Amino acid sequence: LEQKKRGLEDRNALRNGARGFAQQVLAGAPKLYSKHTSQTARFEATRPIYRNAVEGGLIKGQIPTELGGTSNNLIDAAIVIEEFFAVEPSAALTILGTGLGLTPLILAGSAVQHDTFLKPFLSGDGEPLAAFVHSEPGGTANWLEKGAPGLQTTAWKDGNEWVVNGEKLWTTNSGGWGQRGADLQCVVCRQSPPNIPQDPNSDPVSNILILIVTGEEIANNEPSAYTVVSDPELVGYISTNGPHSRFTNFRVPSANLLCPPGRGAQTVEQTFGCSAALVGAMSVGIMRAAFEAALKFCKADARGGTVPIIKKQSVADKLIDIKMRVEAARALTWKALSTLENGPCGWENKLEIALEAKIWCSDQAPKAVVDAMSIVGMKSYDKDLPFSRLLEDAVCLPLFDGGNIGVRRRQLERIFQKEDYEPWAATYT
């Protein structure tokens, strides 16, 4: 019990810290970036915020204690993410993008690779960015479909080096400050010489590999070997960096091979398994902000009537609808995270509940914001209120980190189809 109480106190301290950072630092981001009219310029404008995050231990905080970081458990991560997303999802995503970028390294790296590549992110200095570089312009939902073209970024072993060719898109942070590449990119590739179609009889999984590309490699290649083609303008997350980038005969030393061919897909799946459940926390953050803003309005304003509109059942009912979804989403997310980390069940059961948290929570977010607007009424359509911004960020949640329809439901259906699928294992074993 004593321990339980301590646990709660620690958690409250963590949450208060995160809330403080959100309100004091992140909340200032829009003032820095919103005057700029290009995605690139807005991203660059957040550099001081990011430095602040590094100094505040938020990068180190995404690396496990075993590897020198301060990350204790995933629910702590969810608490921090919720606080950040309730305030300023865009600047927050840049910070979290580094955590995602390091995840394949954390999961699959050798001791030497951990030592070498995590160092700048443990230092508490500078503005080191990491990126998980998987998505491509033509879509990645079917990257492992047998008989399909397969991943379009290829890597080919040439002596002691891998030669990378192909294009990536939307990969958070990968462009780096100044568009010269992130400090660390985990680049997912298909083993193949360039311009050779994937063999329709091969199992695509067998050729997936992951390479680590750092600023050093970029410096050691020709400038034209790595280029940022463009920074697409996004609907929300308008200060993030997710460029259209191109590798052309880009050479990577073999020591930077994180996952050899045949081992990369599993690391991608694991990386995305963890991020899936964390998207649940992002969804909670946004829905919660919508709820709080609507609640405040409905308590304060009578819209020309005799009582504040919260006294109207129609208004209360919608507030209730939103609130219930926030609570269900948070409960599901935390359950998924605690199962992922501590569940005695197998990996597929862990992945299952993480996928369910991702899909369900993210699908609720746009609905919750639209519902919040419906009760605030016309006022919610004013740019000065937070609702349109929340909506713009919310609609991304079902789409990114593996689109719900193209990627996440497909993963889940494969699990359901297994002969030995046990539906309640994530809870009961």
Add this chain to the structure above:
Amino acid sequence: LEQKKRGLEDRNALRNGARGFAQQVLAGAPKLYSKHTSQTARFEATRPIYRNAVEGGLIKGQIPTELGGTSNNLIDAAIVIEEFFAVEPSAALTILGTGLGLTPLILAGSAVQHDTFLKPFLSGDGEPLAAFVHSEPGGTANWLEKGAPGLQTTAWKDGNEWVVNGEKLWTTNSGGWGQRGADLQCVVCRQSPPNIPQDPNSDPVSNILILIVTGEEIANNEPSAYTVVSDPELVGYISTNGPHSRFTNFRVPSANLLCPPGRGAQTVEQTFGCSAALVGAMSVGIMRAAFEAALKFCKADARGGTVPIIKKQSVADKLIDIKMRVEAARALTWKALSTLENGPCGWENKLEIALEAKIWCSDQAPKAVVDAMSIVGMKSYDKDLPFSRLLEDAVCLPLFDGGNIGVRRRQLERIFQKEDYEPWAATYT
């Protein structure tokens, strides 16, 4: 950790026990009752099942250890309820109705009352029934509205006795075996002589009291003082007992006063707060059964095509929709129960999350069953499959235990309206 593992093992043992009882005992109930064409006859037919439940410790299991029972915590209760409702909600409800009937006594009883009245339920013998007797024919959603007629069952102190008049409806178990009243009824009354309208200026709460009526009192009164008018035929839960009953100058000794005027409403609220979250577990049980039945069908049957229908995305998508709601519902229910029991937050925050679990989970249940039917297709419309039965039981969940619209949302809106309402206190304090 060791402790955690032990916790998990205990829970698995509990679940396995509950599952065994459900499959070996409860599952046999329909064979006993479904041939009968009246609600009364079906109820009587389940008497052997109930005896079995008593012997199996399921009544004692609903009384806290402090009072001589074996109930440890509410999540254990949820586990048992889920297992029961996944198999046979109707016979299960009779068992749980006794738990509900004892709750006001457990919460508000004096030591002497605990001693006296719990005894038959701790004995492990016979088929003692308890009932929580609140609902009335004209509706109870507005029983505490100032200026409204108020509760129609009145009690008036006459010397050392209370004299009760009025009618009740749908109160589980209250009719008792043989229609001569449950072994124990907690009867909620309005303090007033009969046939006197409620004073529109009084606060209805100030007059709510609860009396304990046992078989002894019924025996000591005229036969006509307590009568079962009828047993309404229900859509589902067709073996339960929830009669239209009538008290006519029914006399109760003052030692049986559980809550004096002004204290009854709070006990009603607490009793319904706890049951609210447990309705979440009932909802999970029914949705889970629908999911399992649909999953099995979709894996086994190709409906004349080349592959089992689970291989079709449309089918998988609906299975996923159902599964996510089951997981979200279970997570929310457990969170509500653990907050109710251990949350450091105040009562209203506890009640809030319990209400949210009740409303949200119960509203999902009918949808989940209809969705399950949609993928099984025409076959689901066959009486031999479980779907219609599940639907009949599912549609009750939003209606009973305080209808979601008339009662539960109204409780929640009052909480939201409070000036010092803290939306996340159930999680964060």
Add this chain to the structure above:
Amino acid sequence: LEQKKRGLEDRNALRNGARGFAQQVLAGAPKLYSKHTSQTARFEATRPIYRNAVEGGLIKGQIPTELGGTSNNLIDAAIVIEEFFAVEPSAALTILGTGLGLTPLILAGSAVQHDTFLKPFLSGDGEPLAAFVHSEPGGTANWLEKGAPGLQTTAWKDGNEWVVNGEKLWTTNSGGWGQRGADLQCVVCRQSPPNIPQDPNSDPVSNILILIVTGEEIANNEPSAYTVVSDPELVGYISTNGPHSRFTNFRVPSANLLCPPGRGAQTVEQTFGCSAALVGAMSVGIMRAAFEAALKFCKADARGGTVPIIKKQSVADKLIDIKMRVEAARALTWKALSTLENGPCGWENKLEIALEAKIWCSDQAPKAVVDAMSIVGMKSYDKDLPFSRLLEDAVCLPLFDGGNIGVRRRQLERIFQKEDYEPWAATYT
């Protein structure tokens, strides 16, 4: 304008007639059938109702004027169906089942076949039943999938006769009074000797044929050649006849060939195209009844409060939700029917809008009933109120007449996929 007014008056007369029949005749059906405990017995009990329908011109009214009937247009049919389904869907379906059973004959019959086979249905005498006999125990969603087993009822030309083998299920009216077969069955078969698997390289469409089986053929075959195996007990429509039936070397003269191999599938599609839109009208009828029952309750009852519950916004909002869906459903259904009949667009555009009416309207019906129950509250769970019966009938609508998921959406997706698909042709050409 004058014409328009006359049109409206005619329509009102038609509606009043249908309403009269529904309230005076159909409404009496449950009293006749509900005491019986088997589907067969309940069906037989409705025979007087059916005779009444024949005498009232309701069978003739489903045959076009060109062929000697009195059917003018499909919107008239929708008006009648809505009135019937608002009162007693089960007995109504038996009447409509004959209309469906005659549709393939009407659409594809030769002049001689029209003369011969329609006669008993034009006579206004007796209780002649017709049946459209397509569905099979193993499912029919994939009956035209190349490479799949195909339809399991086969027909093989032997001299001047066709020899039929196989089983059918759920085909309304096909069992006939006394279980000796309907007066007319349009039996959909696959051309093949029995027990020969379908050639995986053939196009299943090329072998679909339809045979007309009348009482005469049944009399001319061995008793064992046509048998009713069982009458499955249904959740709703509990007085309809949709047996599991079996043909064993059943011989049909070649004059009874309605559609030769290769032409049957198209007639099935057309038959189901028309019925699709009429399911819209059934859905409207049921939702309307739910709305009316809820409206009446909410206006009359205060549930212990100071005002009728319709004065509560929560209650009004749900009534509004239901009402809007009824209106949208009726508008969509009528549009589909008028396009089917008079649209200048092509068949696929007509089919498209009919499918949309079927899927959308039928999916709304169970939701509307559940919503209606939610505002009436606990009372709606009483067997004496109409809600459970409405729900039981409503949940069938998405499942039968081509399940929405297995059949109807798949038809629609094939239309969308066409290169020359024009989305708005049903409205704008």
Add this chain to the structure above:
Amino acid sequence: LEQKKRGLEDRNALRNGARGFAQQVLAGAPKLYSKHTSQTARFEATRPIYRNAVEGGLIKGQIPTELGGTSNNLIDAAIVIEEFFAVEPSAALTILGTGLGLTPLILAGSAVQHDTFLKPFLSGDGEPLAAFVHSEPGGTANWLEKGAPGLQTTAWKDGNEWVVNGEKLWTTNSGGWGQRGADLQCVVCRQSPPNIPQDPNSDPVSNILILIVTGEEIANNEPSAYTVVSDPELVGYISTNGPHSRFTNFRVPSANLLCPPGRGAQTVEQTFGCSAALVGAMSVGIMRAAFEAALKFCKADARGGTVPIIKKQSVADKLIDIKMRVEAARALTWKALSTLENGPCGWENKLEIALEAKIWCSDQAPKAVVDAMSIVGMKSYDKDLPFSRLLEDAVCLPLFDGGNIGVRRRQLERIFQKEDYEPWAATYT
């Protein structure tokens, strides 16, 4: 029949004309306005578009033929609006705002007023703007609630003039080109001296009046008597004009009194009754555009797989969901409009179906866009695709023209509550 065919041809011609204007003129608007960073500047930038609309007869086309215009019927209006909203809702709204602004005049004006005030709008010259000026900063949902503060814009008869005081907000076009007021404003006022609270015992309806304010009146008053305080930045419709405006002792000659006290509210209701159903057409336009964009993408793109994604059931199902709602919405809207115009039923039944079209259709629009995004996937989040713009415009539809929750559902519930309410009168009488 011949007539019917002609009707169809006329309608196609109308639609083609509207489509042509949309694609050739309206589609060019964003190029004119989107570079500007203030709502005011964007509005001014559309002036050439508006002039083009005047010349193209689009203003005259919103005035009935009886009054010298060319408007034939409301379904024609719906066809035009659908085409416009499918292409460029923002510039379209400015054109339609003038139609709305003229509606009170058309409905309630005397012959002299029609002659005088419609002239500039019939001329086909210039860029005359009209505005319906009802909404106020503090909300208008409760403007007729007895005991509430009431409308905050007051008018007081002083000799031969009315003196107006108060503020308006969001009233389309009212600011006029150059922020000096629209050419015609129908200003809804409460009869009262300024700064006198509304008498809690009066019926607010009895004091509502409408005044016509033209450029002439503005010129005749002090500059400070009419001012544009600000142009709020909106989420969508970013080129429209809906300023925060202020009247200070603004004098209007009594000849400009359109509705005397006690008659204004009814004209407001009628104006909003008609616009309600037309919001249905706006919703259809936006949903249709979302459908078409998603359909095109899904047919063309395989996202790295072997077949275009429309071949996936999950994708097809969502397309179907959207398509059905478009068709239901269009059917409901047209039904409402034809009932409004030609229905033999009474006004309240007409209003009822118009309200249902407004609420239902507008609520579908945001959902349809979010669904469309879900199948296009990540690409839909790119600013180059139309989805975010469609969403921004879609979320306004439930909020403006009488918010669904605060205004429209409340109107509907009052109709339902009437004793003589006949639910199906809009269809059947």
